[in-house]
Amino acid sequence: MxxxxxxxxxxxxxxxxxxxxxxxxxxxxxxxxxxxxxxxxxxxxxxxxxxxxxxxxxxxxxxxxxxxxxxxxxxxxxxxxxxxxxxxxxxxxYGTRSSLWEWLRGFLGGGWSAAVRSIWLDLLIAFAVMVAGAVVGWILVSHDPEWYFSLVGREMAGQRVPGASEEVLRSTIFGQSKESGMSVFAAQLFSNNAQVSILAFALGFAFGVPSLLLLVQNLATLGAMAWVYHRVGLAVDFAGWIAVHGTTELFAILLAGAAGLHIGRAFAFPGNRPVLQAAGEAGRRSAVVMTGVVLMLVIAALLEGFARQMVDETFGRFVIGGFMLSLWCVYFFAFRGNADAVLDRR
Missing domain, CATH: 1.20.58 (Methane Monooxygenase Hydroxylase; Chain G, domain 1)
Known part of the structure; x- marks a missing residue:
């Protein structure tokens, strides 16, 4: 009970x-x-x-x-x-403050371009280094063609070698309009440039030195190949062939190198701020830039794999390349939009 x-x-x-x-x-x-x-x-x-x-x-x-x-x-x-x-x-x-669509709208609506403008000094340095790299590659190969295989490599070079005839070299840049998808060389070139972009950014912490060396090496390869085509009078045609995707792909490499250098400069010259604080701020800006670099590399791959084969004459290729270059320049340096949309959220 x-x-x-x-x-x-x-x-x-x-x-x-x-x-x-x-x-x-x-x-x-x-x-x-x-x-x-x-x-x-x-x-x-x-x-x-x-x-x-x-x-x-x-x-x-x-x-x-x-x-x-x-x-x-x-x-x-x-x-x-x-x-x-x-x-x-x-x-x-503690969770995300915006949806994916809102973030993407802020990113493309001004956040990405603002991040690129914020590293303008690094862009200028990286651009100068890239130009110097192309000139160095041209000069080395013009004085000693054996340098070509050190810079380009026999597998990537294929028929594009010093001493090749005009007919052979012309066949490598024209007459490919019926090919579907990316050619083997196009795939190799894209893979190489994507690796350079990622490494140039990732190695920036070492005071930016590896980033600059990668830019020199990559553009020396391009300078060496340009000399091979110049030797047989096809320099303009080669430039048009490269321009279709190159104005986007090389711009992406420039941004990646500048992003890596920006982090490296923060480590080397933090100013009045603690090193980790300066590097953290630089890293956030550079990460926004690199997010856009991935998008540019995808666009470059599409241009390289399809547009370049479909347009089989030099003028049309320059038109495509020039349009893409103008588009990027206007977006990065003229378009403002909501400049704080992404930088503030990060």
């Missing part, structure tokens, strides 16, 4: 404890739930400054309530409610 009486008593005590626990803290739970619901629906204007400031504290309070509820084995309904609320609040407090 005593056991029968004590059982309901224990249940009632547990229920009473659960109710008291809820009543003591329910106001904070409801307040947090209201804020989270409004933020999830995008109704930020309906949230007061006081509620926004209280949001982190409310989240920690409810998370603590959940921890206590689990330890004291409160009723399942309370546990489920708190678990759901804490999860939703976590995404609001």
């Amino acid at each position: 005593n056991a029968a009486v004590s059982a309901p008593s224990a249940i009632e005590t547990a229920a009473l404890r659960s109710d008291r626990f809820r009543l003591d803290r329910e106001a904070d739970w409801k307040r947090l739930e209201t804020i989270v619901t409004r933020m999830e629906k995008g109704r930020l204007k309906g949230i007061s400054d006081e509620d926004l400031l209280a949001l982190p504290g409310l989240y920690r309070t409810v998370a603590s309530s959940l921890s206590i509820a689990r330890e004291t084995s409160l009723d399942a309904a309370t546990l489920a409610y708190l678990e759901s609320l804490v999860q939703r609040a976590w995404f609001v407090v």
Whole structure:
């Protein structure tokens, strides 16, 4: 009989404890739930400054309530409610602030171009180094053709070698309009340039020196190949062949090298800031630039694989290449848009 009486008593005590626990803290739970619901629906204007400031504290309070509820084995309904609320609040407090579409709109709507403009000094240095690399490659091969195979490599060169006839070299840049997809050489060239772009950025932490050396090496290869075509009077045709995709691909390499150099300069010359702070700020800007470099390399691959084969005359190739170059220059240096859209969120 005593056991029968004590059982309901224990249940009632547990229920009473659960109710008291809820009543003591329910106001904070409801307040947090209201804020989270409004933020999830995008109704930020309906949230007061006081509620926004209280949001982190409310989240920690409810998370603590959940921890206590689990330890004291409160009723399942309370546990489920708190678990759901804490999860939703976590995404609001610590999760992403915008959807993928909103981020992409901000990125293309001014964030990317702003990041590129913010590393203008590194762009100038990288551009000068690339020009110097092309000149060095030209000069080395013109004085000693054996340098060609050190810079280009026999596998990539194929028929494009010093001493090849005009007819052979012409066949490598014309008469490919019926080919489907990228040629083997186009695929090799794209793969090489993609690797250079990634490495030029990734090795920037070493004060930017490896990034600059990669730019020199890559453009020396182009300069060496240009001399081979120039020797038989096909320099202009070769430039048009390269221009279709090159104005995009080489621009991407320029941006990647400049992004790597920007990080390296932050390590070498942090100014009045701590080195890690300077490197962190430079890294965020460079990461935005590199996100766009990936997009440029994809576009360059499409141009290289299809447009260059479909357009089989030099003037048309220059038109495509010139249009792409103008498009990039206008976007990066004339288009402003919402310049802080991506940089601020990062």
